[in-house]
Amino acid sequence: xxxxxxxxxxxxxxxxxxxxxxxxxxxxxxxxxxxxxxxxxxxxxxxxxxxxxxxxxxxxxxxxxxxxxxxxxxxxxxxxxxxxxxxxxxxxxxxxxxxxxxxxxxxxxxxxxxxxxxxxxxxxxxxxxxxxxxxxxxxxxxxxxxxxxxxxxxxxxxxxxxxxxxxxxxxxxxxxxxxxxxxxxxxxxxx
Numbered sequence: 031x032x033x034x035x036x037x038x039x040x041x042x043x044x045x046x047x048x049x050x051x052x053x054x055x056x057x058x059x060x061x062x063x064x065x066x067x068x069x070x071x072x073x074x075x076x077x078x079x080x081x082x083x084x085x086x087x088x089x090x091x092x093x094x095x096x097x098x099x100x101x102x103x104x105x106x107x108x109x110x111x112x113x114x115x116x117x118x119x120x121x122x123x124x125x126x127x128x129x130x131x132x133x134x135x136x137x138x139x140x141x142x143x144x145x146x147x148x149x150x151x152x153x154x155x156x157x158x159x160x161x162x163x164x165x166x167x168x169x170x171x172x173x174x175x176x177x178x179x180x181x182x183x184x185x186x187x188x189x190x191x192x193x194x195x196x197x198x199x200x201x202x203x204x205x206x207x208x209x210x211x212x213x214x215x216x217x218x219x220x221x
Contacts, residue, residue: 035079037087038090043089045068046089047084049201050083050099051080052207054095054096054099057074058076058079058099058103058125059073059076059212060180060182061100061103061179062075062076062103062106062180064105064108064180065180066107066110069203071110074108075106075107076103078106078123079099079102079103079106082102083098083099093120094137098122101177111203143200154212157211157212158208158212160211161207161208161211162208162214164207165204165207166178167201168200169200169201169203169204169207170204172186172197172200173200173201173204173205173208176201183197183198183201
């Protein structure tokens with residue numbers, strides 16, 4: 031049976047856009063903000079997402095608006111990094127207070143002008159996926175949902191019907207394992 035989609039009136043479209051902004055505005059900002067350098071960049075990206083969403087002519091055909099919004103947000107983040115150029119690989123790796131290092135920026139960056147950065151990023155992805163495969167499913171899921179999809183620990187606990195301490199523990203085990211496995215890359219970068 032084929033689903034027939036009727037075109038929306040401008041009033042219906044405006045209402046859908048307003049409701050979507052209300053429902054997803056905060057969630058998308060929480061998804062975008064950790065992946066960019068500052069709040070202004072996050073706000074710019076979110077504005078671009080809303081602009082693209084509001085200019086769609088086929089809003090009624092989107093089956094999963096949330097999925098579409100997150101995918102477009104992620105693409106906008108990647109586009110932002112593509113526009114950046116860097117001369118120094120270390121500009122994109124920073125060390126946290128506890129001595130761990132963050133490589134999110136490198137993973138999202140696509141700077142094909144810098145072969146050293148491209149090679150390093152590919153190695154990070156390769157080692158990250160390899161290390162993730164070594165984790166138990168429940169730890170891997172929590173790590174991916176928090177660090178890649180931007181979900182909050184409480185949100186995951188609610189979805190899985192688990193205690194927040196259990197979810198936090200799973201995340202901590204995953205982070206410890208990944209730090210240990212990825213420490214060689216950090217040492218290579220420091221040397």
